[in-house]
Structures are given as C-alpha cells and as structure tokens.
Amino acid sequence: MATLPNPLPGLAAEPTGCSLGLERPLPPGRLVDTTDEGPWHEPLLWYADEPAEPGAWAAVQPARRTAGLLPLLLDVGDGQGGPEEWELMPGEMSYPGDHDPEEVLADLWDTVAPDDATAGGRAGAEGRPGLAETAGPDDDGADPDALAAEVADGLLAGRARLKEPRLALVPARRSADIPAAIGWGGPLNHENDVARLCAVLRSWEDRFGIRVVALGFDHLTVSVATPPTTETEARHLAAEHVVFCPGTIREATPDTYAKTLLGADTWTFWWD
Numbered sequence: 001m002a003t004l005p006n007p008l009p010g011l012a013a014e015p016t017g018c019s020l021g022l023e024r025p026l027p028p029g030r031l032v033d034t035t036d037e038g039p040w041h042e043p044l045l046w047y048a049d050e051p052a053e054p055g056a057w058a059a060v061q062p063a064r065r066t067a068g069l070l071p072l073l074l075d076v077g078d079g080q081g082g083p084e085e086w087e088l089m090p091g092e093m094s095y096p097g098d099h100d101p102e103e104v105l106a107d108l109w110d111t112v113a114p115d116d117a118t119a120g121g122r123a124g125a126e127g128r129p130g131l132a133e134t135a136g137p138d139d140d141g142a143d144p145d146a147l148a149a150e151v152a153d154g155l156l157a158g159r160a161r162l163k164e165p166r167l168a169l170v171p172a173r174r175s176a177d178i179p180a181a182i183g184w185g186g187p188l189n190h191e192n193d194v195a196r197l198c199a200v201l202r203s204w205e206d207r208f209g210i211r212v213v214a215l216g217f218d219h220l221t222v223s224v225a226t227p228p229t230t231e232t233e234a235r236h237l238a239a240e241h242v243v244f245c246p247g248t249i250r251e252a253t254p255d256t257y258a259k260t261l262l263g264a265d266t267w268t269f270w271w272d
Contacts, residue, residue: 006171007067008043021066024059027167035183036087044090044182045083047074047168056167057152057213061145069169072178073152073214073221077164080217083182090183092193096176099199102131108191108243131203131240142265144225148175148211151223151266155214161221161268162214175211176201179220186218187271190246200244208237210267221268227261234258245269 008031011017016025027050031043048056052073063069076082155162172181179186180195191197201222204210209225228234238258241248247270249257261267 005068006042007069008046008169008171011043011046017060017063019067020060020063020069022060022062026060029167032083032088034084034088035091036089036185037091040088040090044088045072045168045170047076047083047166050166052156052165052167054153054156056156058149060167060169061149063169064145068171068173070172070175070178071148071152072168072170072212073155073162073165074168075162075164075214075216075219076166077162078216078219082166086217087185088183089185090181093180093183094193094195096180096195096198096202099196101200101203104196104199105131105240105243107196111190112243112246131207131236142209142225144205144209144211144223147209147225147265148213148223151211151221152213155221162216165214174202174205176205178212179215184215186215186220187245190271197244200240213266218272219268219270221266224265224267227264229262231258231262234261237261241267241269245271247272 010019011026012031015029018025027048029046029048032045032047033040033043035044057071057073060069060071064071074083080086156165170178170181172178177198179201180198184194187194187197201210201212204222208227210222212220213223214221228237235255235258238249238254238261241257242254252260
C-alpha cells in the first residue's frame with residue numbers, strides 16, 4: 001500500500017520523542033516490526049511498556065501534525081499478547097483508497113447474505129444495503145479529534161472494554177487507515193485484506209466523523225463525532241455494521257441494535 005515517510009525509526013535514537021513537539025516525554029516503549037513473515041523493513045508502530053492512563057491520548061496528539069503519527073490504544077491483555085504476537089500482515093494489505101466502500105459492502109453482503117430481517121437496513125441494487133445517508137460532520141457537531149481523546153479517556157478510566165490498554169503511535173495517512181497500516185488481522189476470518197474494511201472506515205470518517213481509537217487482537221473501537229439522529233438513518237447504518245462485522249448483532253434484534261446507534265459516541269466490533 002502507498003506509504004508516507006516513516007518517522008518511527010527516529011524514536012530508536014530519541015525514545016522520549018522530544019522531536020515530535022510533545023508537551024511531555026513519551027513513556028518507555030518499543031518499536032514493533034514483527035510480522036507473520038519475519039521482520040518488516042521498518043517499524044510498523046510504537047507502543048508503551050506501561051498501561052495507559054487518562055490524558056495519554058491528548059498528550060501525543062501533536063505528533064499527528066509534526067510527524068504524521070496517529071494515536072491509538074492497544075489492548076494487550078485479552079490473552080493474545082501484544083502486537084508482536086498478532087502475526088501482523090502488512091505485506092498482504094492493499095491501499096484503502098483503491099477501494100470503493102459501497103462496492104466493498106456489496107461484496108461482503110454476498111458473503112454474509114443476511115435477509116432483510118437480519119440486516120434491518122435499506123436495500124440497494126439486488127437487495128444489497130446502500131450507504132446510510134447523513135448530513136456528515138459540521139461546525140455544530142463535536143470535533144472528531146477532540147471527541148476521540150474524550151472517548152480514549154473514558155475507555156482508560158473505566159477499563160470495562162480494554163483489559164490492558166497501552167498507548168501506541170502509528171504512521172498513517174488518516175485514522176481510518178490504521179488497521180491496514182500495521183497489517184492488522186483481527187477480521188481475518190471475515191475479510192483477508194483489511195484495507196477493504198478501512199475503505200468503509202474512511203467512508204464512516206467522512207459521514208460520521210469516526211476515529212479509530214482502540215485495537216485488540218480481534219476487536220476494534222471507534223469514536224463517533226456525528227452519530228445518526230433518526231431511527232431510519234440508524235437502521236440503514238445498522239445494515240452496514242452487520243456487513244462490516246457479522247457478529248455485531250448477537251443477542252439483540254436488528255431494530256434494538258439500531259436504536260443503540262442513536263447518539264452513540266462509540267462503536268465497537270468483534271470478529272470471531
């Protein structure tokens with residue numbers, strides 16, 4: 001996939017990250033280049049050795065502007081270890097910008113093949129769900145990056161969803177690209193090329209102001225600056241969620257799940 005110059009090797013020489021324009025030094029951490037096929041030619045990410053605390057995300061946000069490094073929370077406490085043990089696959093990822101999100105959802109619809117009662121959403125051509133319509137982020141909505149910091153603090157304070165969160169930095173063009181940038185294989189049983197799912201995340205970034213906030217071995221949490229405000233919009237979006245991650249609706253009915261999306265500032269997905 002297309003990449004930008006990687007600033008992470010500089011952290012080997014200057015591990016405090018003082019060149020990143022941060023208000024406080026980075027905590028002790030490590031660079032990860034381990035993949036399923038051996039060492040990658042450059043680091044894929046940096047992550048801290050110690051559990052993250054509230055405020056950690058906001059403290060590294062200047063690195064987005066100064067170095068193109070995006071913040072992320074990694075959950076290393078779910079029994080699968082840290083990213084060195086996740087069998088990252090950067091060499092097998094395409095570029096998210098090469099995929100059309102509506103085409104990706106249509107292809108995945110053919111794989112999942114839920115009926116209207118399961119999907120609970122708007123049908124497009126040949127019964128496939130179309131993209132949920134939304135006005136998109138505007139000046140009256142929450143700032144996506146500020147909200148991402150708030151959501152990260154909430155996850156760190158509650159620790160309900162993340163068992164052992166660590167602060168990470170990833171070189172990526174935009175937040176939606178983070179899973180592909182590191183070659184994450186969480187949805188491997190559903191989609192081999194995570195860049196295709198990142199194309200959908202890009203679409204949600206444009207329509208709903210999402211930011212990728214946390215990754216575990218097989219789960220993903222995003223913040224949502226402009227969530228759906230009507231039940232119709234929420235039902236359409238629920239159909240996208242089901243196709244993006246078939247395990248999204250587990251015990252809830254489609255309508256019940258759609259209602260949970262109204263005004264929600266986080267979405268979480270798990271793949272089996």
